[in-house]
Amino acid sequence: MKNNTNNYVCAVCGRREIKLWRPYMGTVPLICATCAEKRQSLRVYRETVSLNDVEGNTIGKTNINFPLPKWKVNEDGAIPSPVRPHYEESRPMTKRLLVNLSDVAREYSSGAMDMIPAIPDENGFFWGITSAPKDSVEWWKNLPTR
Secondary structure, eight states: OOOOOTTOBOTTTOOBSSOEEEETTOSOOOEEHHHHHHTBOOOEEEEEEEEEOTTSOEEEEEEEEEEOOOOOOOTTSOEEOSSSTTOGGGOOEESOEEEEOTTTOGGGTTSEEEEEEOOBOTTSOBOOTTTOOHHHHHHHHHSOOO
16 A cells, blocks of 8 residues: 655644654644654643641542653654653553644644644545554654654
């Protein structure tokens, strides 16, 4: 199967022949790792903390939001997942990027946009995140990240 890459270009910097991501529920704009990192929406994780009295008895619980560190896309096109942030060595990786596209496209002015790998099909559209054929996924994986 031949992937149609005629319009496979970063909407921000114009680079081609590198990994690109697209909005989860859309097809444009496409964005590269470098441009996504510059526009990343910082994530927070919520932790439930017990409130204890002076004797150590739990008297309640509260939720505290903690910021996650800025991410950098690795050569596989992945970033650390916001799941289990305290366990650095066992944190799963994800290829879903959360970026702010408000300076790129008017329709994404609300801020954070969930971006997934842009894996083109033979017609110039994009495969769904779980429906892409193996050879198309391998094509995307083999592209350089930068």
